[in-house]
Amino acid sequence: MRAVVIRSFGGPEVLEQAEVPVPSPGPGRVRIRVTAAGVNPVDLHTRSGGLAQAGLMVPRDVIGLGWDVAGTIDEIGSGVPDFALGDQVYGLSDRLDVPLGAQADFVVLDAAAVALAPRRASAVEAATIPLNALTAVQSLDALALTAGQTVLITGAAGAVGGFAVELAVAQGLRAVATAAAPDEDLVRELGAEFFVPRGGRLGEAVRALIPGGADGAVDAASLGAEALDAVRSGGAFAAVVGGAEPAGLRGIRVSNTWIRADGPRLAELAALVDAGRLTPRVAGTLPLDRVADAHHRLAAGGLRGRLVLIP
Template sequence: MRAVGILEYGRPDVLEVIDRGIPDPSPGELRIRVAAAAVNPTDLMLRSGELAAYMAAFEPPYIPGMDVSGTVDAAGAGTLFALGDRVMAFVNPFRPQGGAQAEYVVVPAADTVLVPPGLDLIDAAGLPMNALTAHQALALLGLRRGATLAVTGGAGALGGFVIELAAHRGLRVVAEAAAQDEPLLKQLGAEIVVPRHAEPTGAPPEPHAAAASLAERYRTAVPEGVDALVDAAVLGAPVLGAVRDGGAVVTCRPGPLAPPRGIVRHELNVMAYPDKAAALTELAALACEGLLSPRTDALLAPSAAPEAHRRLAAGGVRGRQLLVFDGAFDGRRPAAS
């Protein structure tokens, strides 16, 4: 079978389409014939070597990818899925067989759910990892209806899912955006959109100062401070000025952070999120009802993985880039929606 492989760490061009044997499922596992697999920031970290410590026990090639959609091709003992079922799944790439970007992927049945008939099978590949992460962020915060939530990076995949889920749950969402993204964030459910950039005053500000300035603009919009912040853009400590005393922040990357003023920090770890199937079932239903937007940005052949990595690293991707493995790929590249 074809798979996207990392034979050595480095720049995007180290990614290759390789040939591997088709894996067999063990009890409690499914083999999925892959329709599509999404490209995520974690894939870039894996490819560059930032996550080498997590792969030290395994031999290359490493297969990236954390979410997948397709059809059940084989089922191990103790599973309740039928051959041919349309499914989507969360995939752990930190294992000997690697991640989702291959023609066939074996996954635990517990991390797999049916794709509802009203949801496009290829688009469904854009849901599991980022939507599940957004679901975890809101679960960690446990905010009541009417609470105010700030979201950085709202136009990105994770931030967009956080906005939609939060709005669906009755939260007041405040998000930052460049001018061209303001209509998108309003469509996703942000009640208040804060300008991403301050008025130009000369030389571009340093990143720390820019984030601090953004916190001030959040405070202008919500003078009392927001109840919580999901930092999907990984801006860190400077943006904490947006949060009220005793509020909360959800961070998306590990690292040192000592929030001031009694602010509680929650760290995302979607790998450890319990009962993924229940959350994925809810997310699939919301997507089918139009309350959660897969927002496919591009459909790409597996050989285009290096270009997908370059685009994601450059920023500005407004949706999910999906590597399509089924035989029906025709080169379509739909605009983000």
């Protein structure tokens, strides 16, 4: 079978579509025939060696790429009562140090990292959800806000930020979104009550709308101290990129969202998609052998949603 791997760090030229053995699922695991696999910034940072330099992974002879997957269960290991052959599922491969990731013809995942896919979404759409929506919802969990409170979401037109807006609204929070000015209509459609165009002094702009500042912030754009300034004293702040969290000035509780796979939470997200309350966004699709093009496009920026590879 084919799989996207790297054998050295560097630019998109190090990406390889390799022929590897089809994996078999051990106890508690399932094998998925991949229909669609998302491409995320973590793939670029893995490929470049940035994550290894940061001490987040060990350099290996072969490293597999791909976190998001949607497809069909075609083999089940022992001790997995909740799935059946032929189930349409989606899931998350949340380990960096693997020889085989989700960008492949088949992938084996822990059953606990998988859920039945949304019924009202295609496999391509489903493949945009796990990493980004779980990052958004786990960030909101860390804030521990209650209904009626305000949450600032930076990068609100992006993949994580867009999901964060919708999930905040689903929790009864009042979303304050910041993004490029042309994205205002988009983020308001996602449910943002307030909008602040990117640029200028974010803290002052938010405080003009919310006296004292927002109760919390999900910093999907990694603005750091600039976004922290828009949060009230004693509020909460969730960074979504390692090393991007600011100091907890003014008693603000600062956390970093280290994403983890969560099958039960993916099931909840699928229900929100089916209810029309969570919107997958596909920036484009490419065949597996054009993974380097996907890396170039993602690195160039400006995408609204995620690129998806079709094995």
